[in-house]
Amino acid sequence: MFAFVLGFLSELARETGDWLDRILPAPRARRSLRAWRRRRPFWAALWVIAGGVEMVAIPLAPLPLMIRVGVGAMSAVGISVVLVAGGIFFLFKPDQRMFVSIVTAVASLTSMATTNLGGFGIGMLAGLIGSSMAFGWMPGNRHPEEDAGDPPAGEGAASARPADAAARAERAAGSLATGHGTGGDGAGGDAAGGRPKADEGRARYRGHRAGKRGAVLFVLTTALAAAMLPGATGASAAGGTSLFPLPWPTSGWPWEWGSGATSSTTPSASPSGSPQTTPSPTGSASPGVTPSPSVGPSAGPSAGSGSPGDDVGQGNGRDDGSGTGAAADRPGTTLGPQVTLPCLTGVDTGGLPHPEPGGMPEDPDDLTALRPPVVVGDRPGRPRATYPVNSVYAQVGADSLTAYGAIIHGATYLGTVGGGRLKVLWVHADRLVADDYTFRLETPGQVQTIDVDLDIPQVDIYVTQLSGSLTIPVIDVATPRICIGADVVPANLPIAVRLPELSVTAVEAGQVLVDAETVNFSGLSAHSHTR
Amino acid sequence: MRDRYAHTGSVAEGRTHWRRSALMFVPCTLAVGALGIALAEGAIAASFAVSGTAFKVSASEVTARGVSSFPSSIGGSADDAKPVLLAAVKDGTVSDVCVSLKQKLPLVGEISMLVHSGADKPLAGTDLVVNADALTGGGGKVTGVQAGRDASTLTGAPGVTGPRGVFGVQADTAVAHDLRSTAYSANGGTLTLEKLEIEFSRSGKQCF
Numbered sequence: 001m002f003a004f005v006l007g008f009l010s011e012l013a014r015e016t017g018d019w020l021d022r023i024l025p026a027p028r029a030r031r032s033l034r035a036w037r038r039r040r041p042f043w044a045a046l047w048v049i050a051g052g053v054e055m056v057a058i059p060l061a062p063l064p065l066m067i068r069v070g071v072g073a074m075s076a077v078g079i080s081v082v083l084v085a086g087g088i089f090f091l092f093k094p095d096q097r098m099f100v101s102i103v104t105a106v107a108s109l110t111s112m113a114t115t116n117l118g119g120f121g122i123g124m125l126a127g128l129i130g131s132s133m134a135f136g137w138m139p140g141n142r143h144p145e146e147d148a149g150d151p152p153a154g155e156g157a158a159s160a161r162p163a164d165a166a167a168r169a170e171r172a173a174g175s176l177a178t179g180h181g182t183g184g185d186g187a188g189g190d191a192a193g194g195r196p197k198a199d200e201g202r203a204r205y206r207g208h209r210a211g212k213r214g215a216v217l218f219v220l221t222t223a224l225a226a227a228m229l230p231g232a233t234g235a236s237a238a239g240g241t242s243l244f245p246l247p248w249p250t251s252g253w254p255w256e257w258g259s260g261a262t263s264s265t266t267p268s269a270s271p272s273g274s275p276q277t278t279p280s281p282t283g284s285a286s287p288g289v290t291p292s293p294s295v296g297p298s299a300g301p302s303a304g305s306g307s308p309g310d311d312v313g314q315g316n317g318r319d320d321g322s323g324t325g326a327a328a329d330r331p332g333t334t335l336g337p338q339v340t341l342p343c344l345t346g347v348d349t350g351g352l353p354h355p356e357p358g359g360m361p362e363d364p365d366d367l368t369a370l371r372p373p374v375v376v377g378d379r380p381g382r383p384r385a386t387y388p389v390n391s392v393y394a395q396v397g398a399d400s401l402t403a404y405g406a407i408i409h410g411a412t413y414l415g416t417v418g419g420g421r422l423k424v425l426w427v428h429a430d431r432l433v434a435d436d437y438t439f440r441l442e443t444p445g446q447v448q449t450i451d452v453d454l455d456i457p458q459v460d461i462y463v464t465q466l467s468g469s470l471t472i473p474v475i476d477v478a479t480p481r482i483c484i485g486a487d488v489v490p491a492n493l494p495i496a497v498r499l500p501e502l503s504v505t506a507v508e509a510g511q512v513l514v515d516a517e518t519v520n521f522s523g524l525s526a527h528s529h530t531r
Numbered sequence: 532m533r534d535r536y537a538h539t540g541s542v543a544e545g546r547t548h549w550r551r552s553a554l555m556f557v558p559c560t561l562a563v564g565a566l567g568i569a570l571a572e573g574a575i576a577a578s579f580a581v582s583g584t585a586f587k588v589s590a591s592e593v594t595a596r597g598v599s600s601f602p603s604s605i606g607g608s609a610d611d612a613k614p615v616l617l618a619a620v621k622d623g624t625v626s627d628v629c630v631s632l633k634q635k636l637p638l639v640g641e642i643s644m645l646v647h648s649g650a651d652k653p654l655a656g657t658d659l660v661v662n663a664d665a666l667t668g669g670g671g672k673v674t675g676v677q678a679g680r681d682a683s684t685l686t687g688a689p690g691v692t693g694p695r696g697v698f699g700v701q702a703d704t705a706v707a708h709d710l711r712s713t714a715y716s717a718n719g720g721t722l723t724l725e726k727l728e729i730e731f732s733r734s735g736k737q738c739f
Contacts, residue, residue, distance in 0.1 A: 038544040075578060105559055112566045114578045128559050136552030139545035388681045390698045417681045417695050441602060441698050446614030448602045462679070513679030522670035528602065528614040
């Protein structure tokens with residue numbers, strides 16, 4: 001039965017082969033290619049190379065990221081290189097197949113632990129199949145019984161004859177039936193044993209004929225291997241689903257440098273980011289006062305001055321991507337008294353003359369109820385942050401912000417990486433509670449938003465400007481919206497103002513840095529959007 | 532017919548001897564089985580690097596030590612770049628994690644894969660880098676926070692830094708509950724699995 005099935009299958013394969021041979025063009029080229037193919041474990045090589053390519057293609061992570069992540073991710077590359085190299089060895093050094101097949105088999109096995117369970121099993125399986133096929137490949141043993149009589153013509157031609165196929169099938173069945181399969185095969189191997197070396201020698205003589213084709217194939221194979229990684233970006237540029245994502249805007253591929261994809265690296269790109277969010281920049285952009293880019297200051301203050309009495313709930317419109325301009329256009333819903341105060345940021349003065357830097361930023365009346373003791377001498381609280389901050393800072397808002405044990409340090413400078421600096425207001429709080437804190441960070445091409453409730457002990461906040469309605473304790477009355485920018489406050493004054501409790505509602509700020517020992521959060525929701 | 536292969540002469544044409552191949556294939560298959568059992572039991576740590584399509588991840592609790600994060604994008608060109616938040620973790624644990632992935636395959640059609648793990652004992656991982664575009668969490672606690680540090684100077688997760696001039700966040704430790712995220716890529720140094728359950732379905736079942 002088994003013999004019958006085998007015979008039928010080989011007959012079918014042969015018939016199909018003959019048919020294909022008749023209809024396909026270029027018989028001469030195919031014949032010589034076939035001859036080349038049959039002198040080496042060709043299909044084994046294909047399996048192994050396919051396994052290697054699959055393993056590195058499935059992670060789909062670009063090489064720079066893999067290198068940064070470390071040895072773990074690099075193993076995908078290493079193992080696939082071993083497999084591809086093994087496949088090339090099978091093709092061009094078939095006499096070394098024994099050792100190479102063991103190497104590729106071990107590499108395939110190792111991939112299971114190191115590379116996505118071996119490319120989700122597929123690459124590992126292909127590698128194992130290919131390795132085993134190469135291990136089992138033997139030259140000069142296509143048809144031993146024919147070879148004995150008529151070596152030159154017999155080998156290839158014999159495979160075409162159905163009688164021979166049937167004979168082989170019978171032989172296979174017989175050896176299976178007698179239970180010593182390896183014996184039967186071994187005998188065949190022994191019969192051929194003398195020849196393989198001689199055959200391989202002759203193959204080498206004939207090698208120069210196949211040399212050109214071999215060179216072409218070699219170039220193709222190496223090009224394929226080389227294209228595995230670089231092909232990543234090309235494919236993702238073409239396909240919309242980003243099969244090969246590139247999570248490193250800066251580290252982009254060399255041939256992408258300067259194409260605009262990496263523009264986020266240059267801080268100079270940021271100022272162009274937000275002007276459209278403020279429909280009416282007043283243009284008095286205090287040159288030289290702050291070296292900071294204009295993303296934040298122009299957006300927040302204009303909202304504040306445009307509608308001084310914004311109600312408490314206004315902040316919830318900020319995370320929907322509509323921008324601060326929409327908030328500014330909205331008529332102020334009345335909660336506090338309708339008093340227009342100048343927004344003392346030096347960037348947007350609400351149409352009023354620019355105040356002299358150094359003046360007291362807030363109306364002293366607003367602070368009387370807060371009992372502000374003036375501290376002279378050592379600065380209380382934690383020392384100022386010493387690491388470099390980013391130059392593209394975030395617009396943040398909160399429905400309400402309550403700081404307990406606040407220390408207002410005044411204005412100071414924080415350094416950026418390029419040697420620049422940002423002037424910021426520096427506030428410390430023993431405990432800061434923010435309800436419905438929204439975070440909006442705009443970078444070229446994208447917007448990151450975070451919506452969360454925060455409770456932060458021991459925090460230092462550095463902002464470019466801050467606006468909101470102060471809530472006066474005890475009588476619980478909200479002041480009109482007050483806006484204060486870092487640029488109008490003299491930097492590094494030797495005083496610090498201590499406030500036991502400070503409540504601000506409808507807060508908006510340009511948040512440069514938050515440095516905290518601990519952040520407790522709840523109701524976190526973070527999203528990335530395309531602009 | 533007979534001289535069709537005559538030009539090949541008696542060169543060392545060969546063929547694959549399947550029983551010989553089995554000599555290698557069978558032991559290797561056994562080794563794969565043993566490895567698979569060891570991985571599923573958590574005896575050996577596996578390494579991961581996946582990305583391409585969005586996949587959903589949920590976990591009841593995540594703890595992490597050494598966290599760096601900054602806005603990034605995946606996709607080759609500026610036009611089809613997908614904005615994401617990159618988060619890198621030096622080492623951490625995940626409890627009761629579910630990963631689901633929907634994929635359209637050429638012949639099979641749309642198929643979804645769900646992976647559950649760590650219901651009894653948390654998974655442990657090192658050097659994880661995740662690109663996520665949405666993240667929600669019930670609550671948690673982060674310590675040693677520096678939000679606003681330049682992304683090129685981040686030190687939370689070793690070796691992972693971002694572009695210069697970009698808002699970066701780093702933290703010493705983080706604990707978060709009931710996390711849900713849509714992620715685009717995850718690259719793991721190592722991940723010690725725990726009772727892996729993989730489920731394929733064609734009904735479009737997802738983690739959430």
